[in-house]
Amino acid sequence: MAEILVKIPEGEPLSFPQGVTAGEALKTLVSGKVRKQTVAVRSNGVSVDLSASLSVDSLLEPISVDSAEGLEILRHSAAHVMALAVRQLYGNEVKVAIGPAIEDGFYYDFDRKEPFSPEEFERIETKMTEIVAARMPFVRSEMSLAEAVDYFGRQGESYKVELLQEIGADRVSLYQQGDFVDLCRGPHLPDSSWLKAFKLLRVAGSYWRGDEKRPMLQRIYGTAFFDKKDLNHYLHQLEEAKKRDHRRLGKELDLFTIQDQIGPGLILWQPRGAQLRRLIEDYWKDEHYRHGYELLYTPHIARQDLWRTSGHLDFYSENMYSPMEIDEVKYQLKPMNCPFHIGIYKSHRHSYREFPIRWCELGTVYRYERAGALHGLMRVRGFTQDDAHIFCRPDQLDEEIYNIIDLNLHILQTFGFVQYDIYLSTRPEKYVGSDDHWQLATEALKRALEKKGLSYQLDPGEGVFYGPKIDIKIKDQLGRSWQCSTIQVDFNLPERFEMTYTGEDSKEHQPIMIHRALMGSLERFVGVLIEHYAGAFPLWLAPEQARIVNITDDQLSYCEALYTRLRKFGIRVEKDLRNEKLNYKIREAQMMKVPYMLVVGEREKEQGTVTVRRRSGENLPPMSPQDFAELVRIECDEAIGGIR
């Protein structure tokens, strides 16, 4: 029998009979400990099952179950085990669609008339446990495409047939476990006994292929880990994340409320939330002024004609609310601020010498969102964009984009966000503007990112029809990625509104327009902020920086005086002078996440001081009110000013 040479990285090649399985070969090549951890193997760079037989000289790299790839294989196999459990329980009343591993686990989409009830959920889980205990192997086989189409067709698995018809290959691989055969690329675990820690999490509807015109399937989500400890850790983290949910904290900390009577997706900012927002807005305005922006204010409605000119009626109408009639003329709520800024541009003639013009506005817009999409502060129907439009000449584009990115990151960093995913979206199939312009703008965006040393992902064809863009996404504590910042070059609106400036050559030219938002929407940004800090805002953002708590009524007048004094120093101070025990008041202040508690008893009253307790529980020595005010000022300056 022919022999082949097989080796592992950093190992000596050994000779094996041709056709030996990867698993067999590894038995000789690696230690038992490594083998126990090995779920699959990369053979000459291709991931395969341990049961794959080797026909040529091979370099085997074991895939450990605790590697990212190993975990993915584990979860993918978990999806198969779940599908087998469902098949065993419900037989042919269920059709299977797809079941991949995802970031935190796996899912499988099923087509079944009846929805899965919570009790059935448990039955599926129990059945899965049985399958795991039965150590059922995953058996790989191959078929020609035509055979596979025939095979799944006879079983009535129409989704699999549809998938097959999109696969370009001649041959496809199948995995069999018990009597369940699934179309699958693999690799898989050797058998189901590896699945030691899994949990089904929720059922949800989802359209076949994400297309709402196609059938609604039932998706069961679950997660799986190599051991119980990791699973428990993950479940614990889910609980922790729930505690950080901005909707919960928004209620607990009295930041905002959403009420049926007002309407879904419409935010009421309570005093504390409004204070937080004011702090953000003030910082934002100051920072923009420093960076050469001027502030604008514009109305919330405009004539429908404006939206016709801008193209919103053609391209954005499904997001806009119906017109209202005023003196027989139709007006519409604004979904964007740009046409108004253009209106201001057009109130004057402009010369190339004026450029760049940088105009910003905290502009409140209204957009229709489907009922099922609304989510706390993150997705609403009325929100305030931290919008800006920059008008410039082509030769200024590079610098302007660079400056925007610079300001963007600077502001995000001040708020404590240092991790983002950056995307550069290029020209889509349907677009306006000249190829030259597109290339100029795309290159400018790219150069700015590179000059800033930022890594980004290219999103080919994902630009807006009017120009390329950069999106910066922030990840929140629940692992969801939120788009906040966006920088878009626009060739469309200057054209539509016939914007011009007089060039050096005395001729009329069209300015380039850049739209950008850094926080995106204040609502969403505050939502992300709440989750980021778990409601414990840094001192400069805390709606209430300090709370005076007295010990007995004997200090009432001293506390009142102290309160007035600290307010004059500009400290956001509140007082809790109720006839309650100190413990009780501290507890309440703590739960409201107030950064400083100012304890006042007889000692402090006599010495004219306060005893400062930090949110962390740390106690500072008694100090004068001035010293406390100074301490607050320094801490805030460091947060904002230090980076400036």
Added chain:
RNA sequence: GCCGAUGUAGCUCAGUCGGUAGAGCAACUGAUUCGUAAUCAGUAGGUCACCAGUUCAAGUCUGGUCAUCGGCUCCA
């Protein structure tokens, strides 16, 4: 919008088989005057999301509407 779940006091939740609504916290009143995460007692608080229907009787059963939650889709 679609699939599923949920909606009871300001908040968190209990309410069995259809028999007429309950707790803790918060609020209010009183007592207590207390040194770093809940002092004690009392009082009040409800169109059981809303609208129909079945029934002698509906928080509970049926239908519809609205909203919320988990997803699909979409996006700041």
